[in-house]
Amino acid sequence: MSAGWQPFLSDRVVALRAPTQVWSGRDGDAGGTAIEGIYHGDTRFLRHVRLEYRAPDGKWQPPEPISVMSRDAATVIFGSLLRGVDDATPDPKVRLERLREVRSGVVTETLRLHSHLDRPLVVLLRVRLTPDFSPLQEVKSGAAPRTDWSATGAGSTVQVRRGQTRIDLVAPTATATVDEPGNEVTLVWQVRCEPRSWTEVTWRAQLVDPALVVLPAGRPVPWSVELPEQIDPRLRMWVHYALSDLDALRLALPIAPHDEFFAAGAPWFFTLFGRDSLWTARMLLPVDATMAASTLRVLARLQGTKDDPESAEQPGKIAHELRAVEFAMPGEGIVLPPLYYGTVDATPLWVCLLVDAASAGMPEDDVRQLLPNLRAALEWIDHAAADGFVEYLDETDHGLSNQGWKDSGDSIQWRDGTLAAGPIALCEVQGYAYEAAAGAAALLDSLGEPGGERLRAWAESLRDRFRDRFWVQTPEGRYPAIALDRDGRGVDTLTSNIGHLLGTGILSPAEEAEVSALLVGPTMSSGFGVRTMSTAAAGYWPLSYHGGSVWAHDSAIIARGMARAGRQSDARVVVEGLLAAAEAFEFRMPELHAGDAATTAPAPAPYPAACRPQAWSAAAAIVCLQIATRR
Known part of the structure; x- marks a missing residue:
């Protein structure tokens, strides 16, 4: 998209729980088009979210997407294959499920590695995050994203700030690093999966904006709808x-x-x-x-x-x-x-x-x-x-x-x-x-x-x-x-x-x-x-x-x-x-x-x-x- 043009949305995947939303491609990554990223209120907090794994040749590469399913408005599951660490047989034996869950002010991703190999599998997974803090109106107008932010933290926790807005990144068992001078935060896990088994790791972003003028809903949905047995299946799904x-x-x-x-x-x-x-x-x-x-x-x-x-x-x-x-x-x-x-x-x-x-x-x-x-x-x-x-x-x-x-x-x-x-x-x-x-x-x-x-x-x-x-x-x-x-x-x-x-x-x-x-x-x-x-x-x-x-x-x-x-x-x-x-x-x-x-x-x-x-x-x-x- 050229600067000054409103972003297209029609082929993007969204998960939301107001006032928080995540826009991505069908592979689950964010950053490929102008709309993508993690938003809270009227601010885009993260511009890029990229998932990669390291192949035996030492190169980082993205998983190959095969499916995307919205469980509900706030939950999306992205399915992919890691053929770079698979065996040589035709059937794929290494899968990765990326479960994205959005709650008000919190985005959580669970990365579940499934292996059908007859040997243990050790894989390095990496999530690369680019903070942004661009106002929503600038994103809508096609303006270039902002990059001025600072970060502190060690181990598996990093706090990213721009003024009063901040992102608390928490990734248990990961190693978090900040690329100076404030370009990217990287989370890396060494994941071991036993033969014909699965294992998972998680990371989450907690988004804080004291200037918000709205609050999330604080109660369960007040409605309950029972549909007739004989109903157009299209209407039922809609x-x-x-x-x-x-x-x-x-x-x-x-x-x-x-x-x-x-x-x-x-x-x-x-x-x-x-x-x-x-x-x-x-x-x-x-x-x-x-x-x-x-x-x-x-x-x-x-x-x-x-x-x-x-x-x-x-x-x-x-x-x-x-x-x-x-x-x-x-x-x-x-x-x-x-x-x-x-x-x-x-x-x-x-x-x-x-x-x-x-x-x-x-x-x-x-x-x-x-x-x-x-x-x-x-x-x-x-x-x-x-x-x-x-x-x-x-x-x-x-x-x-x-x-x-x-x-x-x-x-x-x-x-x-x-x-x-x-x-x-x-x-x-x-x-x-x-x-x-x-x-x-x-x-x-x-x-x-x-x-x-x-x-x-x-x-x-x-x-x-x-x-x-x-x-x-x-x-x-x-x-x-x-x-x-x-x-x-x-x-x-x-x-x-x-x-x-x-x-x-x-x-x-x-x-x-x-x-x-x-x-x-x-x-x-x-x-x-x-x-x-x-x-x-x-x-x-x-x-x-x-x-x-x-x-x-x-x-x-x-x-x-x-x-x-x-x-x-x-x-x-x-x-x-x-x-x-x-x-x-x-x-x-x-x-x-x-x-x-x-x-x-x-x-x-x-x-x-x-x-x-x-x-x-x-x-x-x-x-x-x-x-x-x-x-």
């Missing part, structure tokens, strides 16, 4: 791996370690993201309501209280993301403060989740405790819609230019490919706002609280304005525009955004039927999920981040809306496409994949920089489970 990934993505904040939320995803988003964490918890509601309740409380504690253009904070607004330090993207002109509020949809989605969680069994006392936050969020929605619709505009010129879920700079385009000018009022955000107001009205009524009548009137007024202003007619048909631009014109590209309107209540049943039919039509349905943009749009490209690719969570939200709108057959079409994609990606769905048609491609091409696992891509499996098993 749900299995998805729940493992969701378990590994759980985090908490130091101010309330008992309240957990889902980190958005690996490798870049191991932290709280308002929109992502809310949608993930919402999609998981059919099997667990506790994560929804705790996510609501976490975000309520960070709810905006003042006007601050630099952070985009406003009273009642729900935060977009939280990091330990300022987040800058070199070359993109984006600089975000540690706590950033630049999202237009997290606030109505917070309200929607509270309404749904209350219906799913969230204790009434817990719901009541959040009523002040609910009212503040509703006031923000009302204020944001002062000109008729909920809209956004970055006021800093270095924040996110687009603040819906499609937050790339080119995501809001006209059919001819030109970009829309802001302020932007996204169609799906109006649907979220309608659902939030109508749902909150019903919730307040059920609790004997005032305000329901005013909210219902506000929602009805929004629905009338939406019907008057958003619908456009193009050669592809009649549908809601993706957005209104600064002049109030409907941006006329057909996109997946309109699918998020289904089931919110802002569309009539006839309008829902029109929208649903378009989304399962040939320009939008790839056969592996719903495309983000129609193939008939000038800006369509199957490998565009938001302009033609397929996102699992996006398609799942659409299928969920179709089911809520009574369009069950359309929902099952979308689910079937996602199952085909899940199988192609070995049931660990990435953030997104290419929008090529299943009629021309036997499997979806990966989007090579897609995060994996991604929380809402994993939670999409639960949506598909509910639709597929609904009678």
